Amino acid sequence: MNGAFYVGATGLSAQQRALDVVANNIANINTPGYKRTQARFSELVTPLGDPNDPSPVQGAAAPAMLGVSVDASPRDFTQGALQVTGKPMDMAISGPGFIELAGPGGQTLLWRGGPMQVNPDGFLAAANGMPLKAMISAPAGTTALTIGEDGKVSATVDGSETPRGIGQIEVVQPKDMTTLSALDGGLYLAANDRDLTASAPGEDGAGVLKQGVLEGSNVQLTDEMVALMLMQRAYSANAEVVQAGDQLMGIANSLKR
Secondary structure, three states: OOHHHHHHHHHHHHHHHHHHHHHHHHHOOOOOOOOOEOOOEEEEOOOOOOOOOOOOHHHHHHHHHOEEEEOOOOEOOOOOOEEEOOOOOEEEEEOOOEEEEEOHHHOEEEEOEEEEEEOOOOEEEEOOOOEEOOOOEOOOOEEEEEEOOOOEEEEEEOOOOOOEEEEEOOEEEEOOHHHOEEOHHHEEEOOOHHHEEEEOOOOOOOOEEEEOEEEOOOOOHHHHHHHHHHHHHHHHHHHHHHHHHHHHHHHHHHOOO
8 A cells, every 4th residue: 555645644634633732722812821732743653673573464554653643732831921900809820830729529720820709608719619729718798808929818808997817829830840731721630739849929939929910821823823824734735645645546557568
């Protein structure tokens, strides 16, 4: 069988997956705290077999190992632009790190910040209702919440002019960012909680908290559009490889003795 079919097919598949990555980045360009993903290509090379090995299995399987593939897409965790909203329940991290949320089933989920709320149980939570793992409870009659850059949370209760401290938000940093699994809603799951280092914001290289601020995505539309055009051209080139292989097969079938 003509190897051009396999080479072209792997190329078409790889470019399609890369196109999905770019499309997802563009779709989330306005999602607060979104971190773009990148398509990483690798070459498929048929290993050289033992010439003394009479087994035909390797030779038969070899064509499927030619071409290119897309590995697991790495995520770019560079800082997005900070946008001042003036809303006291918006929060962002300026610098590295994540805030821990108490997910369903006892999971610890990592969050880069965003709109917050006081959930029905009275705990400070993300917009999706998941409370902060610090389990900070807002007193009844709270009229204002203040979150300092150092993570200290204070509440002003109706009838009192003096805020009182109600908790501390810590920032955690993974030892290896590549072990994080991306979930829906801008959340991440660490492979092992023991790989997370917790510290007060601004200490040990951790970022500081910014109240009334949202972190924008780090997607640059111009970069994504250029990548999109390159992938379209590469897809077209791989389609022509398949077409050329088909033409060669047609020539071979039309030969007469």
